[in-house]
Amino acid sequence: MLQDTILKTIGLGKSFKGFAAVSDVNLEVARGSIHALIGPNGAGKTTCFNLLTKFLEPTSGQILFNGLDITKERPAQIARRGVIRSFQISAVFPHLTVLENVRVALQQSLGTEFYFWKPQNSLLTLDDRALELLDEVGLSHFAGEEAISLAYGQKRALEIATTLAMDPELMLLDEPTQGMGHEDVERVTELIDRVAKGRTVLMVEHNMKVVSSIAHRITVLQRGSVLAEGSYYEVSSNPLVVEAYMGSHGESL
Amino acid sequence: QSSPKVSNDVVKIGVLTDLSGTYSDLAGPGSVIAAKMAIADFSKDGTVLGKRIELVSADHQNKADIAANKAREWYDKDNVDVIVDLVSTNTALAVMEVAEQKNKITLVSGAGSTAITNEKCTPVNVHWAYDTYGLANGTAKAVVKQGKKNWYFITADYAFGASLESAASNVVTAGGGKVLGVSKAPFPNNDFSSYLLKAQASGADVVALANAGQDTINSVKQASEFGINKKQTVVPLLMFISDVHSLGLPTAQGMLMTEGFYWDRDEKTRAWSRRFFEQHKRMPTMVHAAVYSSVMNYLKTVQATGTDDTAVVMQKLKATPIDDGLFKGKIRADGKFSHEMFLLEVKKPSDAKSPWDYYYIRDVIPAADSSIPLAMSKCKLVKN
Amino acid sequence: MFELLGITPQGLVAQLLVGLINGSFYAILSLGLAIIFGLLNIINFSHGAQYTMGAFVAWIGLTQISQWLGFPELTMNYWFALILVPLIMAGFGLILERTMLRRLYHLDHLYGLLLTFGLALIIEGLFRDWYGISGESYPAPELLQGAIPLEAIGIILPKYRIWVVVISMLVCFSTWFVIERTKLGAYLRAGTENPKLLQAFGVNVPLMISLAYAYGVGLAGFAGVLAAPIFQVNPLMGSNLIIIVFAVVVIGGMGSIMGAILTGLGLGLIEGLTKVFYPEASSVVIFVIMAIVLLLRPAGLFGREK
Amino acid sequence: MNKSTKLLYGILLLIAVLLPLQDFIYLVFAMKLLCFALFACAFNLLLGFTGLLSFGHAAFFGSAAYITAYFCKEMGASPEIGILLGVLGSAVLGLLIGALAIRRQGIYFAMVTLALSQMIYFLAVQLPYTGGEDGIQGVPRGALFGLIDLSNDVHMYYFVLAVFVFGFAIIMRTVYSPFGQILKAIRENEPRAISLGYDVDRFKLICFVISATLSGLAGSTKSLVFQLATLTDVHWHMSGEVVLMTLLGGMGTIFGPVVGAGIVVSLQNYLANIGSWSTIATGFIFVICVLAFRRGVVGEISAFFKIKH
Amino acid sequence: MSGLALEIQNLESWYGESHILHGVNFAVKEGELVTLLGRNGAGRSTILKTILGLTSKRAGSIKVLGNETIHLPSYQIARLGVGYCPEERGIFASLSTEENLLLLPEIAPGGMGLDDIYAMFPNLYERRHSPGTRLSGGEQQMLAMARILRTGAKLLLLDEITEGLAPVIVQKLGEVVAGLRDRGFTIVLVEQNFRFAAPLADRHYVVEHGRVVEVVNRSELADKATLLNEYLGV
Numbered sequence A: 001m002l003q004d005t006i007l008k009t010i011g012l013g014k015s016f017k018g019f020a021a022v023s024d025v026n027l028e029v030a031r032g033s034i035h036a037l038i039g040p041n042g043a044g045k046t047t048c049f050n051l052l053t054k055f056l057e058p059t060s061g062q063i064l065f066n067g068l069d070i071t072k073e074r075p076a077q078i079a080r081r082g083v084i085r086s087f088q089i090s091a092v093f094p095h096l097t098v099l100e101n102v103r104v105a106l107q108q109s110l111g112t113e114f115y116f117w118k119p120q121n122s123l124l125t126l127d128d129r130a131l132e133l134l135d136e137v138g139l140s141h142f143a144g145e146e147a148i149s150l151a152y153g154q155k156r157a158l159e160i161a162t163t164l165a166m167d168p169e170l171m172l173l174d175e176p177t178q179g180m181g182h183e184d185v186e187r188v189t190e191l192i193d194r195v196a197k198g199r200t201v202l203m204v205e206h207n208m209k210v211v212s213s214i215a216h217r218i219t220v221l222q223r224g225s226v227l228a229e230g231s232y233y234e235v236s237s238n239p240l241v242v243e244a245y246m247g248s249h250g251e252s253l
Numbered sequence B: 001q002s003s004p005k006v007s008n009d010v011v012k013i014g015v016l017t018d019l020s021g022t023y024s025d026l027a028g029p030g031s032v033i034a035a036k037m038a039i040a041d042f043s044k045d046g047t048v049l050g051k052r053i054e055l056v057s058a059d060h061q062n063k064a065d066i067a068a069n070k071a072r073e074w075y076d077k078d079n080v081d082v083i084v085d086l087v088s089t090n091t092a093l094a095v096m097e098v099a100e101q102k103n104k105i106t107l108v109s110g111a112g113s114t115a116i117t118n119e120k121c122t123p124v125n126v127h128w129a130y131d132t133y134g135l136a137n138g139t140a141k142a143v144v145k146q147g148k149k150n151w152y153f154i155t156a157d158y159a160f161g162a163s164l165e166s167a168a169s170n171v172v173t174a175g176g177g178k179v180l181g182v183s184k185a186p187f188p189n190n191d192f193s194s195y196l197l198k199a200q201a202s203g204a205d206v207v208a209l210a211n212a213g214q215d216t217i218n219s220v221k222q223a224s225e226f227g228i229n230k231k232q233t234v235v236p237l238l239m240f241i242s243d244v245h246s247l248g249l250p251t252a253q254g255m256l257m258t259e260g261f262y263w264d265r266d267e268k269t270r271a272w273s274r275r276f277f278e279q280h281k282r283m284p285t286m287v288h289a290a291v292y293s294s295v296m297n298y299l300k301t302v303q304a305t306g307t308d309d310t311a312v313v314m315q316k317l318k319a320t321p322i323d324d325g326l327f328k329g330k331i332r333a334d335g336k337f338s339h340e341m342f343l344l345e346v347k348k349p350s351d352a353k354s355p356w357d358y359y360y361i362r363d364v365i366p367a368a369d370s371s372i373p374l375a376m377s378k379c380k381l382v383k384n
Numbered sequence C: 001m002f003e004l005l006g007i008t009p010q011g012l013v014a015q016l017l018v019g020l021i022n023g024s025f026y027a028i029l030s031l032g033l034a035i036i037f038g039l040l041n042i043i044n045f046s047h048g049a050q051y052t053m054g055a056f057v058a059w060i061g062l063t064q065i066s067q068w069l070g071f072p073e074l075t076m077n078y079w080f081a082l083i084l085v086p087l088i089m090a091g092f093g094l095i096l097e098r099t100m101l102r103r104l105y106h107l108d109h110l111y112g113l114l115l116t117f118g119l120a121l122i123i124e125g126l127f128r129d130w131y132g133i134s135g136e137s138y139p140a141p142e143l144l145q146g147a148i149p150l151e152a153i154g155i156i157l158p159k160y161r162i163w164v165v166v167i168s169m170l171v172c173f174s175t176w177f178v179i180e181r182t183k184l185g186a187y188l189r190a191g192t193e194n195p196k197l198l199q200a201f202g203v204n205v206p207l208m209i210s211l212a213y214a215y216g217v218g219l220a221g222f223a224g225v226l227a228a229p230i231f232q233v234n235p236l237m238g239s240n241l242i243i244i245v246f247a248v249v250v251i252g253g254m255g256s257i258m259g260a261i262l263t264g265l266g267l268g269l270i271e272g273l274t275k276v277f278y279p280e281a282s283s284v285v286i287f288v289i290m291a292i293v294l295l296l297r298p299a300g301l302f303g304r305e306k
Numbered sequence D: 001m002n003k004s005t006k007l008l009y010g011i012l013l014l015i016a017v018l019l020p021l022q023d024f025i026y027l028v029f030a031m032k033l034l035c036f037a038l039f040a041c042a043f044n045l046l047l048g049f050t051g052l053l054s055f056g057h058a059a060f061f062g063s064a065a066y067i068t069a070y071f072c073k074e075m076g077a078s079p080e081i082g083i084l085l086g087v088l089g090s091a092v093l094g095l096l097i098g099a100l101a102i103r104r105q106g107i108y109f110a111m112v113t114l115a116l117s118q119m120i121y122f123l124a125v126q127l128p129y130t131g132g133e134d135g136i137q138g139v140p141r142g143a144l145f146g147l148i149d150l151s152n153d154v155h156m157y158y159f160v161l162a163v164f165v166f167g168f169a170i171i172m173r174t175v176y177s178p179f180g181q182i183l184k185a186i187r188e189n190e191p192r193a194i195s196l197g198y199d200v201d202r203f204k205l206i207c208f209v210i211s212a213t214l215s216g217l218a219g220s221t222k223s224l225v226f227q228l229a230t231l232t233d234v235h236w237h238m239s240g241e242v243v244l245m246t247l248l249g250g251m252g253t254i255f256g257p258v259v260g261a262g263i264v265v266s267l268q269n270y271l272a273n274i275g276s277w278s279t280i281a282t283g284f285i286f287v288i289c290v291l292a293f294r295r296g297v298v299g300e301i302s303a304f305f306k307i308k309h
Numbered sequence E: 001m002s003g004l005a006l007e008i009q010n011l012e013s014w015y016g017e018s019h020i021l022h023g024v025n026f027a028v029k030e031g032e033l034v035t036l037l038g039r040n041g042a043g044r045s046t047i048l049k050t051i052l053g054l055t056s057k058r059a060g061s062i063k064v065l066g067n068e069t070i071h072l073p074s075y076q077i078a079r080l081g082v083g084y085c086p087e088e089r090g091i092f093a094s095l096s097t098e099e100n101l102l103l104l105p106e107i108a109p110g111g112m113g114l115d116d117i118y119a120m121f122p123n124l125y126e127r128r129h130s131p132g133t134r135l136s137g138g139e140q141q142m143l144a145m146a147r148i149l150r151t152g153a154k155l156l157l158l159d160e161i162t163e164g165l166a167p168v169i170v171q172k173l174g175e176v177v178a179g180l181r182d183r184g185f186t187i188v189l190v191e192q193n194f195r196f197a198a199p200l201a202d203r204h205y206v207v208e209h210g211r212v213v214e215v216v217n218r219s220e221l222a223d224k225a226t227l228l229n230e231y232l233g234v
């Protein structure tokens, strides 16, 4: 398949006081694909995300987004380029309402974020879109509630809605279904699949059911470096991966 | 019927002082008591010219803004005719400014800066108790005369400290002495040991403290701790009997200082002070005595002129020599009440016969030496 | 003879010693603050007032109690005060913690700061009202009166100040040992982060917190007793000191016990030297250092990164 | 903002406009109150809506007061120029201090601001222009635009009222603006706000500067009302006071700081005569407020009526 | 015949104003393993928190090994022999991994040794000097689980312990939990991952809206599959 590459890392590495959490990772994410990053705990997946969004400073290597070197940019800058992440431990604005949570992200598109002289009413135009997004994740009837009162799984859903609101070109999802019930997992999986049309998704996920059903391509990390890469079938039949990650009798899927 | 002219049918005296801060012992509640005594002594039924005499008091917390606001409010709204005491220089200057605008009287007792009757003088003010010139002049002259010619200054690093220091060092050099060094201590300050060690190492005869209040107390105390008072003479340029009281004689003994009033000077001062003591449980400072004296003389003047009109009263005050048993002297054109001062030495603990028996009177400084000569004055009221 | 900006080497040594004495006070006070902050997440603004209170309690014990009760023999001398006052203060701390601070743990730091700020105003105001502002003298114990002439360097140092340095070091380092080298330390740190959870693991966190606060306040009281013979016992003695001590804790780094101690001593020295060479700056030097440290090492010299 | 709140503001404004018609309330007192209310509101913009506790806001209030006083007294500047210079000064200072301070968070932020403002304080003690302990006194109020004589208390009062309404409106607008919405989000969850593409530091800095500037406006105006600028204005007690006002009134509420300022200023006025008891009373208020009254007067009231801000 | 390790009657619980549990009843015998199943927000985690007194208010009766604990402070409940692995993991950031492991006081003899634990979770051994919260999400999960094994607690309350773990580790954890059960521990497991829980548990309680609405014994699993599906969407 000849697709152009949206994100590319060259020799990306990060060490903490001599401990190499990520080393020499060469990742290529194809535009329009859903790319999964899997690997045992502590393999460096979250760290990779942190590097890509510059929440951490890489010790070595380069990050290219749409062919552009973004290694030196600041986190907010990268976000504005269209690379938006979600967090492994859920991250919402607890005392804003659910609607406002999403709206904060939508506001980015208005370009009025520094206008302290403009009335807040100017934001009402965003409400429809916000509700639409909430509807997609099944939270529309919570719109007026403060985010803190949501259950864990609902918070995760809200986070995805917020991330979507940025209309990102590249979405980085760190374990989006973690902590969700089965129904929710299915819904979110479907949701990701749906929203991935027209954009690119890079996700970390331990739920093989999710990975196998929607990921086009999978990279397996182990101890900071790439162990294997390929389609789910290729990867899951790789004995190294089975041993390091999936487990001997795997989850029957 | 030509009734005397008293504004708003009341003569209202405001004691604006430090009721809670650093200076509340040397002025503060004692000043309020002194003012009350003056009113009671002046008239049994609390009237002058048939009109009520009222007293109000407030805490200026040594802050110019609070003082100015209170004064403004008193003059504007509460019909206060005269404000007395005013402990720190900044409050005194701030209130004098307001008083001049409103054409009301201030009688300053607590504050000590020479600016009050010099470059910042106003026509409606009298500076009653003392100023730094008189203190520094009195003490420094006497000490240099004793042959202690090499001085080291520990100076509080702000305007007041600098003016004390310069007044004293002028006298020292004029008397043939030498200033060996100066340590400018930040103000306020707790620990003076670094400066004391430097003073000790300088080998000066005299360690002069150009500071006030808590700073003085701490520096004296620490000087005795380092044994400085054994080999060198410690001279606080501004110290009140209340300070000596809290230091205690063992620490304070031997120091030389100048004050305008000492309760144990003669029969009259003793009698008055005992009455004061009954109410306040402490002997009066020179500020307390001055507040009494200023209120008393103000009321007498109102009585004598038949009005509380500012200009009339001020003119009469300045024209009449004062001798009320506590102070003796005359109010000059610039508003300085020029009176005798006393050079005092703190007694040894063994020499004190009774509580509050703290001083030997070593010298009487004539009124003329207690104020800046009018010829050198920068006051706008003095034509040079 | 070699001189540096007019100071002889002997003079310099003496000045350093003097700096060390102030440093000892900073160390004890910032140690108490650090413990309290570390565990209760509360900036104990009333630390200065509690130090003042310690000094006053010692003074009251020495001069007043006998008068109140009419038994002249009944005085608490310095040595008793050194032990009793910290205990009394710790008891006082315990009461404050149980009745007030306890309600604030789940809230922002801000509230603890404000509550203790209010307490500081009350304590100071009361002593001001009772005993006036110019303060009272507290004599050094007879054993420690007088000064030791240090012939070698040509100055004399008061015995009492030497004692202060020695005893405060002793207290500081034993405290450090207990907190950092025993399991207690781990509890303290974990309790800071998530007291509820730690409690769910079987640790009696409320007791631990009460005791830690009591200990911090006790230390402040102890410093107060130590200070009484040096400075006048006066109601404002603490409020002048407290901001500096805050700065010390920040420079040293929150959460580090050793950091608080070493920074306290070090800043005492630096401040002492500034007083010698450039006294005008001595009141700001600590704040300047603090600003620089915060810019270069946000967590403080000894602080742990978040 | 709902109808009843609007109505309330309308009534309050009307009362304020009619105030000079009576003489029960002393006008200078009312002016003082307005100045401090503006100061507290400006402070609250930072604390209540961005979650940054500055313990050094006196630096902005005070330095603006000094600048205005200096130019009006020594250089003969007209009041509007004097205030403009003061406000500019505090804005620049806000930018400098803010740029340093916002790099740190929480308690460190409070400490850095405290330290830096302490340095401003020492500058005020030692610089030759500030009059040291005595401050700058006898500042002429002058004539506004050369027309309106401000030495008349009634004129001055209306001028101060106008300044207050202007400042308050700016704050209100800021809070209820797209910008304000992001500020809130930042306070709630900073990393998340970053990941959504917001330059958190710039938001904080802008907010800091707005707050400093308006604090300066309050300080400048105050120096004209009282005709003086003193060390009190830059002392950390002033910073503490403004915290008290905000807390007492209700932090994070729009109108709370005004109420808080009213209470604190009145208390100071009425307790001034009882010496150390005023300190003790202030202490008690702090304690009670924190223990039982955390939302502040306005916060409690609106919680009672369930008014959403 | 073993007694009851945990007996809960009419348990109610609140977070501030919000009333979350409305009369929960169930009991666990010593040596049993039961699970609490339910949708997100059903109140399963809250049940565990309430047992330890971590909610703001509670009422009803909770007997731990025969002792009524409803009025006891958390730490005393823990000392009766309760080990808790919280949902949000609760790793202490200011402590190193090893300090975190060693932190919990031993409340009864018979806890696992450090070496055994490291053998079980080699990741933890490797990162033992790293600050607790610098561990990866999964490593933190292991740590949270591991540390209660040291304490000798006999009644374990485990909240979503497989969350965020790699399948290999989940598998291993399954073995660990089964081993613990066999060694006589009593375990209450809150799980989302039904596949993980099903083979381990003696009994399942289905929680909905703060109540236990269904009990499914191991033997009834097949019969009640549709029912479970309805409740959980499994």
Ligand SMILES: Nc1ncnc2c1ncn2[C@@H]1O[C@H](COP(=O)(O)OP(=O)(O)OP(=O)(O)O)[C@@H](O)[C@H]1O
Binding pocket: A016, A019, A021, A039, A040, A041, A042, A043, A044, A045, A046, A047, A048, A088, E127, E130, E134, E135, E136, E137, E138, E139, E164
């Ligand atoms: N800031 C840090 N300091 C020190 N070590 C770190 C830091 N962040 C991560 N590590 C270490 O780097 C390794 C990789 O962590 P990372 O969070 O990327 O793992 P992960 O692949 O996301 O695992 P999981 O699936 O469990 O979330 C881990 O061993 C972790 O302990």
Ligand SMILES: Nc1ncnc2c1ncn2[C@@H]1O[C@H](COP(=O)(O)OP(=O)(O)OP(=O)(O)O)[C@@H](O)[C@H]1O
Binding pocket: A148, A149, A150, A151, A152, A153, A154, A179, A181, E015, E018, E020, E038, E039, E040, E041, E042, E043, E044, E045, E046, E047, E087
């Ligand atoms: N701290 C809290 N304050 C207020 N409400 C809360 C709090 N924690 C949980 N809740 C509410 O309590 C209810 C039960 O939450 P709980 O965490 O027990 O659910 P759960 O069954 O464990 O679900 P999950 O799978 O999401 O963990 C939810 O509606 C949630 O919104």
Ligand SMILES: [Mg+2]
Binding pocket: A045, A046, A047, A088, E136, E137, E138
């Ligand atoms: Mg991870």
Ligand SMILES: [Mg+2]
Binding pocket: A152, E044, E045, E046, E087
């Ligand atoms: Mg849960």
